[in-house]
Amino acid sequence: MSSTDKFILHWLDQSRSHRILWLFETLGLNYELKIYKRTKEFRAPKELEKVHPLGKSPVIEIIREGKEPLLLAETGHIIQYVVENYDTTNILKTSTPEEKELVDYYLHFTEASLQGFLVALLVGQIAQTKAPWGTGFLVKLVTSGINSQYFQPELLKSLKFLESQLAKKSTNQYFVGNKLTGADVILSFPIIDNLFSNPARASTLSGGEVNLVRDFPNLHAWTENVLKLPSYVKTNEIIDKKLGSKL
Ligand SMILES: N[C@@H](CCC(=O)N[C@@H](CS)C(=O)NCC(=O)O)C(=O)O
Structure with a gap:
């Protein structure tokens, strides 16, 4: 790690990558932003495979002087590596080993548990809009059944868990x-971008009974x-300026 190291962020619109931009802004790192737009199927463009x-x-x-560039994927891994190696003034670093362990837990929990339920519910929503002619009712019946049996209760359990974690703190x-x-x-991505930024969608995703602000x-x-x-405000402004529209 050296203070001359430079970063390139491959940022995809409406994606988990927004929080890495926020991470870089928070730590004041020297970075270049490469922007990718989703395809009409809401997938990443092929260039990202390169x-x-x-x-x-x-x-x-x-990009490190005298060394091969280091390529990192997975949000949790990126956050962990960047904070450990480049947060030289302890902006995000915790002050005790117990706090560090808890941060590591959330880095894993978010991608390994919470985000999976959200992705499943979001994909189910897309499936309902893409059903071939005449099968819409059936597709809705199947996805709604799976959602209400499994993904919605699991999402709610995770949200209640996070709510209780915050409630017990000072x-x-x-x-x-x-x-x-x-x-x-x-x-920030599952809670703000996926849920609180769109209360109507959040309510549908969670089975229609949830009012995020109230519950x-x-x-x-x-x-x-x-x-x-x-x-965070600056991060959104950077993207608004680059894309000329809100996310
Ligand atoms: N667990 C990975 C997930 C990465 C991921 O699935 N990213 C999505 C954006 S939120 C993506 O690139 N999707 C485009 C596609 O799969 O075509 C992480 O945390 O970085």
């Missing part, structure tokens, strides 16, 4: 300790706090 074989975003490259502004950490960064007041307070953070 960067990493899985063709997903986020992917980052770290501050509901951050998930770990009393400051911003990688836990807040990774959770999850601590997650709501946390969301409001993140939305006001200067680094």
